[in-house]
Amino acid sequence: MPIRRQLDAIANLGGADRVLDAGATLYRQGERCNAFFFVISGWITLTTLLENGNCQILDFVIPGALLGFPFLSGLPRRHSAMCVTPVRVVCYPEVRLDDAIVKNAELAIVLCRQAALDEWRAHDHLTNVGLRSARERIAHLLLELSIRLAGRPPRKGESFRIPLTQSHVGQAVGLTSVHVSRTLRSLREQGILRFVKQDLHILDPVALGRAAGFPDLAPDVATTLNDTRLMNFDALPKAC
Amino acid sequence: MPIRRQLDAIANLGGADRVLDAGATLYRQGERCNAFFFVISGWITLTTLLENGNCQILDFVIPGALLGFPFLSGLPRRHSAMCVTPVRVVCYPEVRLDDAIVKNAELAIVLCRQAALDEWRAHDHLTNVGLRSARERIAHLLLELSIRLAGRPPRKGESFRIPLTQSHVGQAVGLTSVHVSRTLRSLREQGILRFVKQDLHILDPVALGRAAGFPDLAPDVATTLNDTRLMNFDALPKAC
């Protein structure tokens, strides 16, 4: 079981459970912080803040992920990790990367994989924002989140709890919340999806895929995600 | 010396030198390829191609970097690596991640660091494209490249060889080459920089920094880059 292996790998690092309210931060941009975290429940955003007050959401972190490992230890964080919902994590404070890796090759493998996955999502996100239209960006994001939550492409009529505001969506894909609202309306009117009160209903997965700009790529992406242990934590045995 | 350490770490993997023409690819999107590379000279772009023919440049790879390590081995590549100029690399074919890491903790550390740096640049790139104007994006990119090449912030009057077309710049920051041209003209007319024939002249570093949206961040960024061994290969001892 993938996530079991992650936990085994870090078992001897002595983590402690921690509960945070919505709006709290795990670490802040500019801060030196050598802790890292395993997310048990709740949603977290990784955000960078600009001087002008604008804010970019780099990624959404969902349960089952490792978060914030200080590969570049001692250096200030480049982004903040903020809780969107109440969050439960295992916190591993003051880890020394070099020691931990030398002592534990299994951990090194898990970390490399996690880093590669994170980078892959960052790249995906970048192409999304860089060369797609508003409609495509939003469809793409919602489809990606569905796939990450389900571990496979969504089926017709399925629905997911996505605790984000339209403003979050906008900050993630580089649009104003106003335009997100308009675009969601258009998608709703075309019978592709409904996103009300943080519940996303997938009415037409195929049309959604087409709107998102992956034509038949979705199954492949799902395989990737599944293969590399970014699954929904709730779907796991209670062993952890 | 940082890059020496990288090379030491991978010394026993048996790499072979390889020379490629401009336009050649190291690996292609969709391809299964377990090789990775150390760049000796030349510039490389990491690109994703969309079905509609559009193309996003994810990152520019310059000499001294490790490239394409198959963390998610066996899975198809998510992007292509294309030579912008003639390129010399050391090629390490068919590496098995798990074995290599278990046998060589030093390598694992280097890889984790490289992965973290790549992810950091991807995030930086993402905020650049996500919430800055055309002017800011271009200024930011050129400043970033200068810093990576010099290992520190550029000085007044300094110039750098950047073998990119305006079309490359556009594909990197999500703009058309037409608009890149116009924006560069504006920056030139304001005495901030000149970018002619692949030679970038920094006329006013402070104004460039302000145009890019980091106000005083530049020194910090430079420190980060320097600290984490993304330096210009040419500045290294010839030992490699």
Place this chain on the structure above:
DNA sequence: CGTACAATTGAAGGACATCAAAAGCGGTGG
């Protein structure tokens, strides 16, 4: 029941794209 925040909708403006054409520049061959 009032306050705060999220979502919605309209009107107007701007930043960037698209289309099209011309000019500069290096390379190649007659």
Place this chain on the structure above:
DNA sequence: CCACCGCTTTTGATGTCCTTCAATTGTACG
């Protein structure tokens, strides 16, 4: 040496996608 080619850069005119500003309507919560 000049003509020709492909590629990059430049510039203009026109259009559009998205933003900005502003006001209204939910909806949750103390």
